[in-house]
Amino acid sequence: MKKVYVKTFGCQMNVYDSVRMLDLLKNLGYEETLILDDADMVIFNTCHIREKASEKIFSELGKYKELKLDRKKQNKSFVIIVAGCVVQAESEEFLNRAKFVDIAIGPQSYHRLPQMLFELQKKNKKRIIDVEFPAVPKFDSLPETKSRGVSSFLAIQEGCDRFCSYCVVPYTRGAEYSRLRDDIMREAYQLAESGTKELVLLGQNVNTWCEKDASGKIKKNLADLIEDLSQIDEIKRIRYVTSYPSDFSVDLMNMHKNNKKVMPYLHLPIQSGSDAILKAMNRKYTVSQYEDIILNLREKCPDIALSSDFIVGFPGETETDFDKTLSLVKRVEYAQSYSFMYSPRPGTPAAVLANQIPEKIKGERLEILQKLLLEQHSNFNKKFVGQCVEVLVEEKAKKKSELLGHSPHMQNVVVSADPKYIGSFISVKIVSAGATTLVGKLENNF
Numbered sequence: 001m002k003k004v005y006v007k008t009f010g011c012q013m014n015v016y017d018s019v020r021m022l023d024l025l026k027n028l029g030y031e032e033t034l035i036l037d038d039a040d041m042v043i044f045n046t047c048h049i050r051e052k053a054s055e056k057i058f059s060e061l062g063k064y065k066e067l068k069l070d071r072k073k074q075n076k077s078f079v080i081i082v083a084g085c086v087v088q089a090e091s092e093e094f095l096n097r098a099k100f101v102d103i104a105i106g107p108q109s110y111h112r113l114p115q116m117l118f119e120l121q122k123k124n125k126k127r128i129i130d131v132e133f134p135a136v137p138k139f140d141s142l143p144e145t146k147s148r149g150v151s152s153f154l155a156i157q158e159g160c161d162r163f164c165s166y167c168v169v170p171y172t173r174g175a176e177y178s179r180l181r182d183d184i185m186r187e188a189y190q191l192a193e194s195g196t197k198e199l200v201l202l203g204q205n206v207n208t209w210c211e212k213d214a215s216g217k218i219k220k221n222l223a224d225l226i227e228d229l230s231q232i233d234e235i236k237r238i239r240y241v242t243s244y245p246s247d248f249s250v251d252l253m254n255m256h257k258n259n260k261k262v263m264p265y266l267h268l269p270i271q272s273g274s275d276a277i278l279k280a281m282n283r284k285y286t287v288s289q290y291e292d293i294i295l296n297l298r299e300k301c302p303d304i305a306l307s308s309d310f311i312v313g314f315p316g317e318t319e320t321d322f323d324k325t326l327s328l329v330k331r332v333e334y335a336q337s338y339s340f341m342y343s344p345r346p347g348t349p350a351a352v353l354a355n356q357i358p359e360k361i362k363g364e365r366l367e368i369l370q371k372l373l374l375e376q377h378s379n380f381n382k383k384f385v386g387q388c389v390e391v392l393v394e395e396k397a398k399k400k401s402e403l404l405g406h407s408p409h410m411q412n413v414v415v416s417a418d419p420k421y422i423g424s425f426i427s428v429k430i431v432s433a434g435a436t437t438l439v440g441k442l443e444n445n446f
């Protein structure tokens with residue numbers, strides 16, 4: 001069997017795409033290896049969202065280049081496939097710098113991988129590049145999938161029409177597209193049959209998922225889809241990311257309240273606590289509209305854990321704007337969060353704004369914000385000390401005798417227990433908690 005090594009940078013959608021590329025390759029007789037030196041082929045799935053992510057790419061590619069040269073000396077082949085958003089956004093520039101890449105595919109065309117490999121190997125093509133947005137959506141031509149653990153990603157929506165002024169996603173992933181309900185259900189059943197107990201539904205703007213009738217009227221929305229998915233017995237937990245505040249519906253709020261399989265965790269990025277910055281970012285809501293959503297949601301589900309993304313140092317962000325972000329954070333109190341320095345991305349409107357903020361100031365603001373957020377995460381987690389939480393055990397933890405899983409509120413939970421519990425729900429009594437992880441003792445399994 002030929003072996004393929006997969007390296008994924010970036011978001012959960014990239015992780016999902018890598019899994020689906022592996023599904024395609026398995027049908028061609030490849031198996032995955034976690035050891036690069038054993039591989040006959042590498043798939044490198046790239047991320048373009050911030051400059052830092054893009055920077056790391058060339059050092060990673062250097063390793064593959066060396067391996068390819070070594071193999072050449074031994075008269076052996078080593079196929080380098082680069083996929084993902086960097087390829088989509090900068091294919092020409094990128095490929096000029098990386099001449100040793102055999103196949104370059106954008107996120108919308110990876111279903112053509114088998115055909116590309118055929119052309120490369122049987123027709124002796126030198127190099128294949130495909131960054132099209134094909135008319136036939138890739139989801140229609142992907143093979144069956146299997147669970148790769150108890151918690152599985154399932155892409156239900158892709159692309160984004162929001163065009164936030166800092167973001168590359170609408171350019172790299174294209175326009176919003178919803179997969180058909182029946183296709184999603186089929187994939188969910190395949191996953192459930194092969195051991196998935198938790199589904200994480202993915203979409204760049206997941207709230208816009210819908211199915212329309214012939215006249216264009218919405219027949220089903222995300223809440224309806226979640227309801228349908230929750231009828232699958234083996235699926236015990238459902239999550240979804242990423243939500244956009246003004247697309248987050250009352251139906252979804254009610255779903256959190258009424259459907260026990262929908263976990264009490266919501267990632268609802270606000271990005272900034274200043275209305276002026278939100279406007280400059282082309283985010284279509286105000287701070288008070290965002291807080292109204294949170295208020296309503298907390299009325300319905302008082303224990304919900306909230307998470308957000310933040311960008312500091314967006315062009316034109318004043319000290320006052322930044323203070324507004326800090327105040328907003330203090331009012332909301334987040335259980336989790338992700339925060340970044342603004343990174344100008346080529347081709348996005350914000351990158352050419354005149355009033356860019358110096359890196360030093362961005363760094364200082366990020367440090368202040370992260371300190372506050374970490375305190376909040378820690379406070380949230382500490383409330384669980386002494387309580388029993390239900391944990392879905394996913395894998396071995398770093399320390400050998402420990403296992404790692406997630407609580408309903410999406411906290412990492414580490415517990416000393418027999419590996420036989422991997423894949424099961426267990427009850428864990430929490431004994432200590434930090435900003436990122438809860439540590440507990442096994443009470444019993446369900």
Ligand code: 5AD
Nearest residue numbers: 166167269309310311340341342343
């Ligand atoms: N600079 C910094 N952060 C960004 N994000 C997206 N684009 C940029 C950028 N140019 C962040 C946003 C988004 C998350 C996935 O990445 O906070 O929600």
Ligand code: SF4
Nearest residue numbers: 160162163164167169
């Ligand atoms: Fe990017 Fe904005 Fe779309 Fe999110 S909503 S993917 S930040 S354009």
